[in-house]
Amino acid sequence: MMHFETMLLSLEMRLQGDEQTRGLDVFMNQLNNAFHDKWRSFAALRKIILESKCPEIRFENIRALGISMGDKCIISDGVLRSSFAHAVYVILHEIAHQMQYTKYGEEFAAAIFMNEMADDQMIQMLKKIELTADRYAIAKGKQVLRNANIKDLPVTRSHYKSVDDAMLLHHIKNVRENAKKHNLNTIMDINEWIYNSIRSKL
Numbered sequence: 001m002m003h004f005e006t007m008l009l010s011l012e013m014r015l016q017g018d019e020q021t022r023g024l025d026v027f028m029n030q031l032n033n034a035f036h037d038k039w040r041s042f043a044a045l046r047k048i049i050l051e052s053k054c055p056e057i058r059f060e061n062i063r064a065l066g067i068s069m070g071d072k073c074i075i076s077d078g079v080l081r082s083s084f085a086h087a088v089y090v091i092l093h094e095i096a097h098q099m100q101y102t103k104y105g106e107e108f109a110a111a112i113f114m115n116e117m118a119d120d121q122m123i124q125m126l127k128k129i130e131l132t133a134d135r136y137a138i139a140k141g142k143q144v145l146r147n148a149n150i151k152d153l154p155v156t157r158s159h160y161k162s163v164d165d166a167m168l169l170h171h172i173k174n175v176r177e178n179a180k181k182h183n184l185n186t187i188m189d190i191n192e193w194i195y196n197s198i199r200s201k202l
């Protein structure tokens, strides 16, 4: 069931008016340190992040490429050691999720992990969200690189197209089981649990 208070809370977390994304200066500095010769594209990337109303962004050592929550966007610091085109793809994929949160609220994907639903329906819903983010990341990434006159090959193949349904279902079921086990009743709690499970504990 969707709680109205939860929905309001998740919308309140988004940036309001001309508030700036927390951590954006540090984030852009790290990008600049890793890919200094790509500086021509940085203003456009910064603008896209701000326009997504993402409340906070940072690089972190995580066991995933990235994760988006209603209150923050975390990108694996491993992408700083990969190609620039790959880094742009990962950042824009997560920013696409931030745009989804801003448009629909964090609850929009909650049903996948919280509602009674047939396996195939859960898979199709998650796929739709991920492929939408991929399409955005690939199209926007190409545009950003082209406009900055950067010749790097953008990632043109969607990562999610190679993830099969069984893997997606395994992920969904694992999250659902843990939500039950740890009494996670909101999508915010569930996202926080996913985040904690991929954090590299040093």
Ligand SMILES: [Zn+2]
Binding pocket: 093, 097, 130, 133
């Ligand atoms: Zn995604």
